Amino acid sequence: MSKLKDIAQLTKVSVSTVSKVLNGKGRVSEKKRKEILRVARQLGYTPNYHARSMARKTKILTVGLIVPEIINPFFASLTRGVQKACGEDALVILMDSFRNLEREEKLIKNARFFGIDGIIIGNSRVSDDLVEEISGYIPVVVFDKFYELDNVVSIVLDNRYGAYMATRHLIENGCRNIVHLGGTHELYVSLERARGYEAAMNEVNLKPVVEPVGYNESAGYEAMKRLLDSGFQIDGVFCMNDLVAIGAIRALKEKSLRIPDDVAVVGFDDDEELCEIIEPPLSSVHQPVEEMGEVAAKLLFELIKGNSKIKRYVFTPRLVVRRSSLKKVKS
Amino acid sequence: MSKLKDIAQLTKVSVSTVSKVLNGKGRVSEKKRKEILRVARQLGYTPNYHARSMARKTKILTVGLIVPEIINPFFASLTRGVQKACGEDALVILMDSFRNLEREEKLIKNARFFGIDGIIIGNSRVSDDLVEEISGYIPVVVFDKFYELDNVVSIVLDNRYGAYMATRHLIENGCRNIVHLGGTHELYVSLERARGYEAAMNEVNLKPVVEPVGYNESAGYEAMKRLLDSGFQIDGVFCMNDLVAIGAIRALKEKSLRIPDDVAVVGFDDDEELCEIIEPPLSSVHQPVEEMGEVAAKLLFELIKGNSKIKRYVFTPRLVVRRSSLKKVKS
DNA sequence: TACTGTAGATCAAACGTTTTCCCAAGCTTC
DNA sequence: GAAGCTTGGGAAAACGTTTGATCTACAGTA
Structure with missing residues (x-):
């Protein structure tokens, strides 16, 4: 050199x-x-x-973005939003933890040594202690969970409301025996979604049925199959994400059940590419992921500058209705 | 501070x-x-x-990764591969150009001022002059195109061979009237794919028919519809990517043509999530994208260290056969 | 002649660390 | 009681830039 x-x-x-x-x-x-x-x-x-x-005492802003896996469209969109907000003014250091929690914690811990001015943590599985520790050194933006810390702001999606909305929609479309595929996991968001589902069911005196499930297509397929094989009467399914919904649809089709007429299905996340390609197109709860990333970055900048007015930013999801949930005969 | x-x-x-x-x-x-x-x-x-x-005179390695859009699964996988190769030893600065060529060129030009030790350019649309200029300052890894420059190595996929393989496969499955949706664009790769298709067709004295197409689902749908409406006799389709193939399938289904029995379909890219969810599951030419990202990063490290032995690294695609191309009656 | 102005170039401090070398004091040891 | 160790600690150079202050010619002016 x-x-x-x-x-x-x-x-x-x-x-x-x-x-x-x-x-x-x-x-x-x-x-x-x-x-x-x-x-x-x-x-x-x-x-x-x-x-x-x-x-010069003026360096270019650098933000660390930690995601559990970039190939997940959710985090790709998030990343895009962050990039957008950074524009020409900040550099984004992307750190993929490959769904390895240990690696993730190490990345977060070390971030401050790499000239990073602030850090955005893409998922909510990191320990509270770690968030507290790292926030003592650099500003942090986290998703889905609220912290009472000075140097931390939270971006949360109202998962409960999204699930509530989806379930209400199924009810209004005449479904009475609605099951929820989800609710397991240590994941806070999936618990919230289950709660929203239960709230909507209880409101109209229907009995909630939550079937535990993983987070991919085959998990959805297996779970749905279990339910069907057990002779359960079902006319609606609300799934914790789109992949699970697609797996469920496969199981339903296998039993020659018509969607939506026999069983209506709603997913969560609204991965457009998936939802619109599947037959029938899948109704899903949409999260404004890219916008969330943008806001995350903007709030981080504020935090870095020292103007930490906002401590929590809530996004409201909206339901995107496609054919998979529209029964011909409305109640 | x-x-x-x-x-x-x-x-x-x-x-x-x-x-x-x-x-x-x-x-x-x-x-x-x-x-x-x-x-x-x-x-x-x-x-x-x-x-x-x-x-200390020893800084942490930093590589710049420039992608046209991170939400495209191809580039997400590429990013993952790069991250993997970087492990704990290098930082990845991700730069998304949002498919804006101007922004992309600016990013590339400025990269060297940000403490970046080398740069990986994810697509091949950047001008040769720019690659030459920037390589005068920092090492560069590019995809899909070969450069005779000291500080540049190229990662190429043998697109032509992939397309050839796909077309051969259709021929061997009894197709005789095979069209190719693709071949337009300034994009080098799509031209290569068209050439591979043509080579396979010519080899057995079949007449190649190339229908220009965009790169998304609706483009595939429109193109296929155009062909069908023009009364063309078709029993096989080779598409330049999976989305186009999925659009084509939609058009075929609309005309009540059975896949693969009436028309066999093969895509390119092998986006697994998509290919396996579609009905029928889509045969596709697989690129080892993640591995390509890994190799890109490793070669960049070599270049940075000054051991630039390799100037070009060729990956060979493989065909993943699913139901969409397997006619019941084999020839 | 002495003064002023100015274009062109250099000096030196500063940025926040790391690290080598050196020093002082206290302790052993014979 | 001088020589040698050990332990704890500081001074200062170095890393590669940037930048305000300073210096040097030389031209123009009175």
């Missing part, structure tokens, strides 16, 4: 002159200027970022 | 002593050590990354 000094020696001027030419400041004779630029280009000189950041 | 000096003053010792304690080096009395650690914690002290990088 060449440095200013190298250029200075080759052109027989001082370091400061070189610096001035390269930054277009001060007055330097046309002759030297040309020569300096020539040599700099020839050497492939790039200013040392660290030295520069030190000397 | 607190610094070593602050801690030193509060504990009435020298800066060097504080540094030694915080780094666990040198010998310091237990009493001072405790006190220094206490104050450091209380102040929420974090070492200045830039100052540290300067003083």
Whole structure:
């Protein structure tokens, strides 16, 4: 790596002159200027970022974004939102934990040593202690969980309301025996969704039935199959996410049940690519993920600047109705 | 931001002593050590990354990864591969250009000022001049295109061979009137795919028919519909990507054509989530995207270290056969 | 001649660490 | 009681820039 000094020696001027030419400041004779630029280009000189950041006291903002897996469309959208908010003004250091909690905690712990000015934690499985610890050093934005800490702001989606809405929708479409695939997991969000489902059911004196399920397509398939095989009477299914819903649909089709006429189905997350391609197109609760990422970044900037007015930001989901939940005969 | 000096003053010792304690080096009395650690914690002290990088001459490796859109599963997988190769040893700065070529070029141009040691460019639409320029300053890994430059290595997928394989497969399954949806675009890869298709067709004296198409589902649907409405006789379709294939399938179903018995379909990219959920499951040419990302990062490291042995790395795709291309009656 | 102005270039401090070298005091040891 | 160790601690250089202050010619002016 060449440095200013190298250029200075080759052109027989001082370091400061070189610096001035390269930054277009001060007055330097046309002759030297040309020569300096020539040599700099020839050497492939790039200013040392660290030295520069030190000397000017103004460095470029850098935010760390920690996600459990970038290939999950949810986190990809989140990332996109964060990037959007950063624009030209901030760098995004992406850290994928590959769903490895240990790695994730290590990444979070080390983040502050990498010149990161603030950190966005994409999922809610990290321990409260860790959030508290790290927030003692750098500002943090977390999702789905609220913290009473100075240096932390939370972005939450009203999962309970989303689930409530979806269940109400099924009820209003004439479903009476509605099951929920979900509710397991240590995950806070899936518990919230189960609660919203139960609230809607209880409101109209229907009995909630929650069937535990994993989070992918085959888990949805298996769970639905279990329920059907056990002879359960079902005319509506609310699933904790779209993949589970798609698995459930496969199981339903296998039993020659018609969707939505025999059984209506609603998912959660609204992965458009999936929902619109499946047959029939899947109704789903939409989270404004990209917008959430954008807001996360903006709030982080505020936190970094020291204007921490907001401690919590709640997003309200909306229901996207497609064919999978629209029975022909309305009640 | 607190610094070593602050801690030193509060504990009435020298800066060097504080540094030694915080780094666990040198010998310091237990009493001072405790006190220094206490104050450091209380102040929420974090070492200045830039100052540290300067003083030690060993900074952490930082790679810039430029993608046209992270929400595209292809680039998400690529990112994952890059992350994997980076492990604990390197930071990934992700830059999404939102499919805006201008922004992309600006990002690439500026990358070297951000302490980035090397850059991975995720798509092949950037100008050759830019690649040449930037490679004069930092190492570059690009995809899909070969450059005769010192500081550049290319990762290419043998698109032509993938397309050839897919087309051969259709032929061997008894298709004779095979069309290709693709071949438009300035994109090098889609041209390559069209060439592979043509090669396979010509080899057995079948007439290639290439129908121009965009790159999403509705583009595939429209293109297929155009062909069917024009009364074309078709018993096989090879599509330039999976989304186009899914659109084509929708158009075929609309005309009550059975897949694969009336028309066999093969896609490209093998987006598993999509291919396995669609009915019938879609055969597709698989690119080892994640692995490509991994190799890209590894080759970049070599380049940064100065061991630039390899200039080009070719991946061979493989065909994943699912139901959409398996006619019952084999020829 | 002496003064002022100015273009062109350099000096030196500063940014926050790390790390090598050095010093002082106290302790052994013969 | 001098020589040698050990322990605890500080001074200062170095990392590569930036930037305000300063210096030097030399031209113009009175």
